[in-house]
Amino acid sequence: MKTYRVIVVGMGKRGMHHAESFAANPRFELAGICDIDRARVDAAAPALGNPRTDVDAEALAKSVKPDVFCFCTLPNLRLPLIRLGIDCGARLIAFEKPVAMTSAEGIEIRKALDAAHVKAVVSHQHRYGVHYRKVKEIIASGAIGRVRTVYGTSTGWAAHMLSHLVDYTCWFNDYVDAEWAMGQAAGRGKLADLHSSPDYVEGVVHFKNGVRGIYDCGAGAPDVPEVDASREQRLWWRKARMGAQGTDGFAEVLTNGGWRAVTPKGAMSGPGNMDYKQDMPPYIQEMADWLDDDHKIHSCAFANAYKGFEIMSALYRSAAEGGQIALPLTDGKDELQELKGRLSSEKVRLTIPESAKEYTS
Numbered sequence: 001m002k003t004y005r006v007i008v009v010g011m012g013k014r015g016m017h018h019a020e021s022f023a024a025n026p027r028f029e030l031a032g033i034c035d036i037d038r039a040r041v042d043a044a045a046p047a048l049g050n051p052r053t054d055v056d057a058e059a060l061a062k063s064v065k066p067d068v069f070c071f072c073t074l075p076n077l078r079l080p081l082i083r084l085g086i087d088c089g090a091r092l093i094a095f096e097k098p099v100a101m102t103s104a105e106g107i108e109i110r111k112a113l114d115a116a117h118v119k120a121v122v123s124h125q126h127r128y129g130v131h132y133r134k135v136k137e138i139i140a141s142g143a144i145g146r147v148r149t150v151y152g153t154s155t156g157w158a159a160h161m162l163s164h165l166v167d168y169t170c171w172f173n174d175y176v177d178a179e180w181a182m183g184q185a186a187g188r189g190k191l192a193d194l195h196s197s198p199d200y201v202e203g204v205v206h207f208k209n210g211v212r213g214i215y216d217c218g219a220g221a222p223d224v225p226e227v228d229a230s231r232e233q234r235l236w237w238r239k240a241r242m243g244a245q246g247t248d249g250f251a252e253v254l255t256n257g258g259w260r261a262v263t264p265k266g267a268m269s270g271p272g273n274m275d276y277k278q279d280m281p282p283y284i285q286e287m288a289d290w291l292d293d294d295h296k297i298h299s300c301a302f303a304n305a306y307k308g309f310e311i312m313s314a315l316y317r318s319a320a321e322g323g324q325i326a327l328p329l330t331d332g333k334d335e336l337q338e339l340k341g342r343l344s345s346e347k348v349r350l351t352i353p354e355s356a357k358e359y360t361s
């Protein structure tokens with residue numbers, strides 16, 4: 001079996017998760033790691049089998065010429081690293097959500113990947129959790145009847161969380177194309193964050209099969225009281241709920257609170273918590289499977305993630321411009337810039353007191 005050579009650029013929290021998982025998988029050779037912070041990359045190397053290290057991603061990529069170019073930088077850096085991954089000859093580029101911060105950049109990323117015929121995956125890896133898979137399995141089995149509505153809520157702000165909410169609910173709806181989206185937004189505080197977002201965004205999506213998507217993300221989203229964050233602020237990020245209602249019942253997953261469903265057979269539930277250690281290995285393994293065989297398309301393939309990205313951009317665009325935004329998007333814009341010009345300075349209203357620590361301005 002071929003071993004694929006990989007480099008990881010950006011060795012922060014998620015870069016470490018990726019590098020550790022590549023190093024632990026015999027189908028990959030972790031050939032290099034890179035961070036602009038020399039101390040960080042040097043500290044990471046010994047536990048990863050001492051791959052090559054560099055502070056310059058271009059120099060590393062062009063000398064290693066990896067099969068897989070993986071980057072885990074903050075969302076302000078995407079298109080230049082996609083181009084670098086293509087230029088260094090990688091067959092697969094793995095990168096983090098969100099796909100991009102503007103529809104203008106996302107469209108350029110898609111064009112560049114399509115033109116180069118390079119595979120790409122985006123890390124929506126929560127889906128490998130047992131509770132996420134159970135909900136998908138129940139919906140796909142037909143046990144809740146014909147799906148009419150999918151929904152996602154999270155108190156964490158959009159650049160962190162909306163990408164996940166939309167991706168998993170699109171998965172529940174078999175990634176059927178969306179026809180339009182309409183949204184509202186409030187609160188300017190997080191526009192200044194590197195995960196730049198309105199503090200609160202909510203909206204609806206009409207999918208071509210008639211399914212309605214309902215999203216509620218940020219300071220004004222409803223609580224998920226089943227996830228108790230009173231002792232651990234980390235869990236505040238996991239107050240997220242995603243599910244589907246069908247003609248005969250419903251099924252939903254809570255990021256740190258298991259799953260539950262009601263079907264004609266009765267009510268049922270089970271455990272499950274988001275866990276990077278459990279979710280990363282299958283995400284990494286599917287990259288080898290897809291490189292081995294073009295038919296084994298990765299569950300987190302760019303084409304799927306891009307649909308969610310367009311929905312997210314359309315919700316922002318609608319919040320800034322008003323109206324229903326037709327999908328797919330045909331023109332690129334900077335929706336966050338539009339929101340900066342549009343949102344009032346009125347402080348966002350919080351739904352739960354724990355959010356006060358996060359939405360300070």
Ligand SMILES: NC(=O)c1ccc[n+]([C@@H]2O[C@H](COP(=O)([O-])OP(=O)(O)OC[C@H]3O[C@@H](n4cnc5c(N)ncnc54)[C@H](O)[C@@H]3O)[C@@H](O)[C@H]2O)c1
Binds near residue numbers: 009098123159195
């Ligand atoms: N999928 C998930 O569950 C999940 C969870 C958390 C974060 N994320 C996403 O992962 C991404 C990274 O987040 P993080 O928490 O790991 O960030 P981080 O700040 O911990 O790490 C980013 C690293 O990139 C480095 N970097 C920046 N520019 C660079 C460059 N030009 N070349 C090389 N290195 C460079 C920084 O020095 C830093 O070490 C974000 O897009 C975030 O939204 C995803």
